Amino acid sequence: MKLLVVGGSGYLGRAVAVAADRAGAQTLSLSRSGYHPAGPGAAGTGLVGDATRPGFGLSGAALEEVREEVTHVVLAFGSVRWDCPPSEALAVHDTGMRTVLASLRQLRVLTRVVHVSSLLVLGRAEGLVGNRELFVGQRFRNWYEYGKYCAERRARDAGDLPVNIVRLGPVLGAPPAGLALDTSHGLLAALPYLLTGGPVHLDRRGHYPCYVSEVGSAAQVIMNALNAPSTGQTWSWYDPDLPTLAQVYTDLCAAWGRIPRLVDVPALRPVLRLASRRVGVIPELLDYSRPWFELAPDILSDLPGDRPVSGGDYVTTTGRHLRDRGRVMAGAMR
Amino acid sequence: MSGVDTDVHPFFRFYSAGNFGEVAPQRLSPMSWSLVGEPMERATRVFSRRVWGRCAWAEGSCYVFVGYFGCRPYHNLSSYCALADSIPGVEASDVTAAYFEDIEPPPGIAGVTVPWWARARAPGRVLLELAGTGPRLRLLEARVAELERDARRTAGGGADTAGMLALVLERARAVLVDAWSVHILSTAGLVPARVALRRALRRLVRHGDEVELWLSRPRELVWRRLHAAALAGPDGSGDFLASSFYEVADGHAPWASYAVRQQVVTGTAEDRVDVLDPGVAAVEMLGEHNRRIVTALSSTVGETMAAREHSKSLVMRTLHVFRRVLPRWAVVRGVPDHAWPYLTVAEICGTGRLDVLERRWDDRREACEKALATEMPEHLDLRDPASPRPWLGRGVRPAKGVSPGRATGLVIHPDISDISAIPAEPVVLACVSADADVAPLLPFVSAVVTERGSELSHIAILSREYGIPCVVGHQSAAAIPTGTFMTVDGTSGEVRVHER
Numbered sequence: 001m002k003l004l005v006v007g008g009s010g011y012l013g014r015a016v017a018v019a020a021d022r023a024g025a026q027t028l029s030l031s032r033s034g035y036h037p038a039g040p041g042a043a044g045t046g047l048v049g050d051a052t053r054p055g056f057g058l059s060g061a062a063l064e065e066v067r068e069e070v071t072h073v074v075l076a077f078g079s080v081r082w083d084c085p086p087s088e089a090l091a092v093h094d095t096g097m098r099t100v101l102a103s104l105r106q107l108r109v110l111t112r113v114v115h116v117s118s119l120l121v122l123g124r125a126e127g128l129v130g131n132r133e134l135f136v137g138q139r140f141r142n143w144y145e146y147g148k149y150c151a152e153r154r155a156r157d158a159g160d161l162p163v164n165i166v167r168l169g170p171v172l173g174a175p176p177a178g179l180a181l182d183t184s185h186g187l188l189a190a191l192p193y194l195l196t197g198g199p200v201h202l203d204r205r206g207h208y209p210c211y212v213s214e215v216g217s218a219a220q221v222i223m224n225a226l227n228a229p230s231t232g233q234t235w236s237w238y239d240p241d242l243p244t245l246a247q248v249y250t251d252l253c254a255a256w257g258r259i260p261r262l263v264d265v266p267a268l269r270p271v272l273r274l275a276s277r278r279v280g281v282i283p284e285l286l287d288y289s290r291p292w293f294e295l296a297p298d299i300l301s302d303l304p305g306d307r308p309v310s311g312g313d314y315v316t317t318t319g320r321h322l323r324d325r326g327r328v329m330a331g332a333m334r
Numbered sequence: 335m336s337g338v339d340t341d342v343h344p345f346f347r348f349y350s351a352g353n354f355g356e357v358a359p360q361r362l363s364p365m366s367w368s369l370v371g372e373p374m375e376r377a378t379r380v381f382s383r384r385v386w387g388r389c390a391w392a393e394g395s396c397y398v399f400v401g402y403f404g405c406r407p408y409h410n411l412s413s414y415c416a417l418a419d420s421i422p423g424v425e426a427s428d429v430t431a432a433y434f435e436d437i438e439p440p441p442g443i444a445g446v447t448v449p450w451w452a453r454a455r456a457p458g459r460v461l462l463e464l465a466g467t468g469p470r471l472r473l474l475e476a477r478v479a480e481l482e483r484d485a486r487r488t489a490g491g492g493a494d495t496a497g498m499l500a501l502v503l504e505r506a507r508a509v510l511v512d513a514w515s516v517h518i519l520s521t522a523g524l525v526p527a528r529v530a531l532r533r534a535l536r537r538l539v540r541h542g543d544e545v546e547l548w549l550s551r552p553r554e555l556v557w558r559r560l561h562a563a564a565l566a567g568p569d570g571s572g573d574f575l576a577s578s579f580y581e582v583a584d585g586h587a588p589w590a591s592y593a594v595r596q597q598v599v600t601g602t603a604e605d606r607v608d609v610l611d612p613g614v615a616a617v618e619m620l621g622e623h624n625r626r627i628v629t630a631l632s633s634t635v636g637e638t639m640a641a642r643e644h645s646k647s648l649v650m651r652t653l654h655v656f657r658r659v660l661p662r663w664a665v666v667r668g669v670p671d672h673a674w675p676y677l678t679v680a681e682i683c684g685t686g687r688l689d690v691l692e693r694r695w696d697d698r699r700e701a702c703e704k705a706l707a708t709e710m711p712e713h714l715d716l717r718d719p720a721s722p723r724p725w726l727g728r729g730v731r732p733a734k735g736v737s738p739g740r741a742t743g744l745v746i747h748p749d750i751s752d753i754s755a756i757p758a759e760p761v762v763l764a765c766v767s768a769d770a771d772v773a774p775l776l777p778f779v780s781a782v783v784t785e786r787g788s789e790l791s792h793i794a795i796l797s798r799e800y801g802i803p804c805v806v807g808h809q810s811a812a813a814i815p816t817g818t819f820m821t822v823d824g825t826s827g828e829v830r831v832h833e834r
């Protein structure tokens with residue numbers, strides 16, 4: 001297996017490279033900034049390119065190598081940014097995805113592609129939703145969700161390519177060596193405010209699932225999807241223990257010996273929305289303060305290969321990792 | 335007719351080819367001008383009277399809203415800016431951004447004022463006028479279709495062909511006036527409607543300025559239907575698509591050399607999948623209250639935009655009736671075929687004596703020959719009518735994104751031999767303006783970049799319809815070598831050339 005990870009220098013991309021390395025694959029990690037895997041836990045070869053450009057933005061020998069030799073591809077490019085402007089979201093996930101699919105069509109020995117999608121493509125979907133559903137009339141909360149929906153739509157419609165799709169919820173866990181976790185986006189963006197002890201309104205005080213998973217297990221699911229015999233499939237992955245949002249925030253804050261003040265006072269929502277930037281919370285985060293959607297109960301049973309085991313208490317580990325690097329408190333103190 | 339062949343307005347002395355400059359031929363025959371300029375002038379006067387009541391400055395024997403200098407059609411930039419200034423909240427720059435390549439508005443004219451109460455009620459009146467466009471368009475559509483059918487019937491010859499031709503021409507003139515009037519109404523009404531939408535979006539929607547273009551996209555444009563009709567066979571409602579915008583004498587020298595021919599769209603790229611429209615997604619992200627306001631405003635803008643394109647197509651279909659009928663009517667009138675483009679429609683349809691007409695077309699031909707040899711600038715400063723100067727305002731404007739999104743690809747130009755010659759990789763179409771013949775290429779390109787154009791140019795509207803990024807006002811777009819690898823950002827207006 002010769003694997004190309006598009007977005008290979010990112011959080012998930014690196015985890016995939018490590019998993020692929022363990023499985024004996026040769027990995028090329030492509031990103032715009034380039035990536036020089038070094039040190040313990042690093043794997044693969046770095047390539048400087050751009051997914052939104054034809055031929056992955058590669059030229060010469062690198063392009064030749066990719067076109068002639070790559071057998072497997074993982075698409076894990078673009079970051080999780082809930083406040084991403086629409087132009088950016090669409091340039092990466094819609095037009096970018098279309099360009100990537102066109103580039104993939106030129107790989108001569110391509111056997112499998114896995115597109116890393118997000119469970120958030122389901123937006124505010126109502127009723128039970130599963131792997132089959134993509135658009136069920138849901139309203140999207142932000143342009144990241146809409147962008148990922150477009151990307152998955154494009155991937156699903158590329159019937160001529162051997163594509164499988166893996167949907168993930170928020171991924172947590174200590175990142176591979178050399179990478180700092182991004183705390184300005186996603187669920188982690190609420191941490192600086194939570195650590196100040198300010199009250200946060202969450203419907204039902206956050207006792208609803210937020211579909212998190214551990215980064216190593218997510219990488220393993222992606223590897224399994226790469227090796228699955230069938231194509232055109234969509235699978236979802238999250239921690240089967242289904243920790244609630246309240247639990248996740250409580251475990252994260254535990255690293256600082258704090259207990260977040262989660263309250264169910266809807267009147268706080270507009271106040272927080274107004275003051276969000278000032279208290280260091282992106283307004284988009286507040287859109288996740290209601291139960292998200294309800295997934296079909298047996299959705300994990302469709303997964304190909306062995307079901308991975310999450311690495312220990314990964315949520316607390318994430319908190320400790322952030323604490324040790326002083327990443328969050330620095331923000332909270334500002 | 336002299337070198338400059340209509341009178342310059344005594345006060346409003348700045349003119350711009352504006353949208354004319356993009357889609358109309360660079361020069362128009364006197365006949366075509368009589369079918370374009372005169373009804374436009376009339377329609378704009380009616381619009382201004384209905385919105386503001388009688389204003390002395392918008393009346394008079396001299397054209398106020400259009401001009402025809404050196405055989406080139408112009409809009410009167412000064413008077414359009416004065417109209418914009420007469421609506422609360424709207425500025426002259428909103429008009430120039432929408433239709434006149436964002437050029438700096440010319441200096442205003444002291445004394446051109448509208449009473450405060452007429453100003454205050456103007457937005458409501460514009461809205462009221464716009465509300466009536468739907469039924470008017472439906473009626474016009476039926477009248478144009480009948481006209482086309484009757485025009486086809488006259489082609490067969492027969493006993494009373496002359497009578498039939500006269501009847502068709504008479505009805506065509508009436509239809510043309512009405513079609514222009516809806517076109518002017520929707521074109522003018524679009525400006526305040528967009529200003530209102532933009533204000534609301536800035537206030538109510540995150541990234542409001544970015545989503546405006548999606549939100550105001552019409553649900554459906556008439557062009558696809560007409561291109562489909564054109565493919566279904568000749569003589570249908572799409573027949574006009576194979577001829578020039580606005581020039582009815584496009585088979586005659588010298589006018590043929592200015593007339594850019596359109597082309598019928600013959601195919602669509604297969605890989606366009608229906609994703610949920612980003613405009614719909616944007617509205618759905620809002621809360622109930624804001625959603626209602628934004629939906630009302632954006633559908634007004636979208637519908638008006640659709641009405642504008644629809645009325646434009648009806649004008650062109652009616653002009654096509656003239657294109658087919660006038661040569662035969664000229665025979666009936668005893669006017670030689672080479673001569674009718676130098677007459678006006680009123681003259682050829684009137685009862686004037688042939689020897690008088692003959693003197694007129696001879697004089698006009700001579701004047702036109704002289705006029706065509708004179709370079710006519712895009713934007714015209716006629717403060718000194720004896721020496722016309724280009725109006726540059728503050729100078730060159732930066733390129734502007736008019737259809738959102740970003741794409742990278744290889745440059746092609748409209749002269750590409752045919753669709754099969756388009757490379758398999760994503761391509762960027764680079765051209766001077768909405769050259770009428772780029773429409774067939776749009777389904778196959780990933781982005782468009784043009785030298786000319788404004789927010790509401792034909793090319794901008796078509797690009798949004800096809801969902802491809804478009805940048806207008808890029809100074810050297812047409813000179814970018816074929817095969818150049820570049821990125822076009824239709825939101826920011828940025829165009830970047832890459833090494834391959």
Ligand SMILES: NC(=O)c1ccc[n+]([C@@H]2O[C@H](COP(=O)([O-])OP(=O)(O)OC[C@H]3O[C@@H](n4cnc5c(N)ncnc54)[C@H](OP(=O)(O)O)[C@@H]3O)[C@@H](O)[C@H]2O)c1
Pocket residue numbers: 006007008009010011012013030031032033034049050051052075076077078079080092116117118119148167168169170171172186
């Ligand atoms: N993390 C999660 O919780 C989660 C959950 C569900 C789905 N996902 C999806 O997984 C993917 C990766 O997420 P992540 O958390 O790993 O994000 P990340 O850490 O920000 O990594 C994103 C990677 O994409 C690269 N990239 C961005 N634009 C690129 C371009 N135009 N061409 C090539 N590479 C590009 C980045 O490198 P450069 O900036 O140097 O190019 C980086 O390597 C995203 O598509 C995300 O939607 C993530």
